Amino acid sequence: MSQELPRALSRGDLVALVSPASWSSEEWIETSTAVLECWGLRVRCGVHADDRLGYLAGRDEDRLADLNAAIRDPEVRAVITLRGGCGSSRLLAGVDVDALAKDPKPLVGYSDITALHRLWHMAGVPSLHGAVAGEHAEIVRDILYGGTPAPVRADPTQFGAELTTGGRAVGKLFGGNLEMLARSVGVLDFDMRGHVLLLEINKLAGLGNVDRALTQLLMSGALDGVVGVALGWLTGFEDYEDRGWTILDVLRDRLGTLDVPLLAGLPFGHDSNPRVAPLNVPCTLDADDGILTLAAALR
Known part of the structure; x- marks a missing residue:
């Protein structure tokens, strides 16, 4: 599927933090939020971002609802996953790929999130295999703001x-x-x-x-x-x-x-x-x- 590149983010843009796989600690959610806000972005956590059900971040239908809400909201300009672990594959059949193709926005995540990268790939939308916190976070910021990655x-x-x-x-x-x-x-x-x-x-x-x-x-x-x-x-x-x-x-x-x-x-x-x-x-x-x-x- 041919697709126009998503628009680069600008200061003040809204990004969504979601947990489509395993749950994250409150500390990690706070850290990820702080990093994104330091980049000049507004952050909205999914309603179920800190839910817990065994090793999953809550029920499948709730994790899917948060993900689709981020995809469908025209104000959200990037979807940031909090962690991998296990559970992304459970959501594949219900992700609104049509909405993503109509309003392309990047996904950020790695490990288990590879399952969702496949959907972004099918929709023709670029995504970022990585994380917004850690020693390479600034590279994520630069790419989201439209920069070309260094070789x-x-x-x-x-x-x-x-x-x-x-x-x-x-x-x-x-x-x-x-x-x-x-x-x-x-x-x-x-x-x-x-x-x-x-x-x-x-x-x-x-x-x-x-x-x-x-x-x-x-x-x-x-x-x-x-x-x-x-x-x-x-x-x-x-x-x-x-x-x-x-x-x-x-x-x-x-x-x-x-x-x-x-x-x-x-x-x-x-x-x-x-x-x-x-x-x-x-x-x-x-x-x-x-x-x-x-x-x-x-x-």
Whole structure:
């Protein structure tokens, strides 16, 4: 779906804080609100943003209501998720994608929020894989205010950087958490043709789970037409081995079947301070020079 870029935010604009997955502490809600207000934005918390039901931020219907209220409100110019965890996938069938396509606005979040990034991708709307608090928060602010992200350089000293091949790929960037991408197969339409695939892999997923997720994406055809792979840090896997194989063996075996340029050692990862990656925007992956160049996500 072709879509005009969302309008860049201006001081005084309203943003919505929502909890579509697991619940956050009151302290984190206050911290996120304070950061956004320091950026000159007005903040509205979802009615159910601090609800709790087991590991979920309240009932599915209430989390969905908050998300759709933010999407449908023309005054809201960005949707900020408070945390990932678990639960975003439960909402997929009810999200008002038509309203999002008519009034595009960016989504900010990562981890479990990858499920919702898929919907933004389907609507043709850019989103930000990252968080508004943490050491990279200023990058989020700059992107939301219409800035073009600085080129991201891979670290050749990072574990896993040796997976880098050579070559250059141009296309739109899309991806996120590997497990969540795989679990959306069969739930949402998945078309990655002409895209550079961004992958961040959680250490909680052992080698077998990484293998299963990549195999599902490959065998389902979800990765047909991918033109390049941008691989984040493999934090936690450094000393992990399973019957003679490491994460590097699994990734070589599975991603190697794509036969496309791969750039590893990029500072995207599954931790509390992920580097921000705008999704569904044009990018250039240069595996020879070790640089990922990204276009602006808002106009």
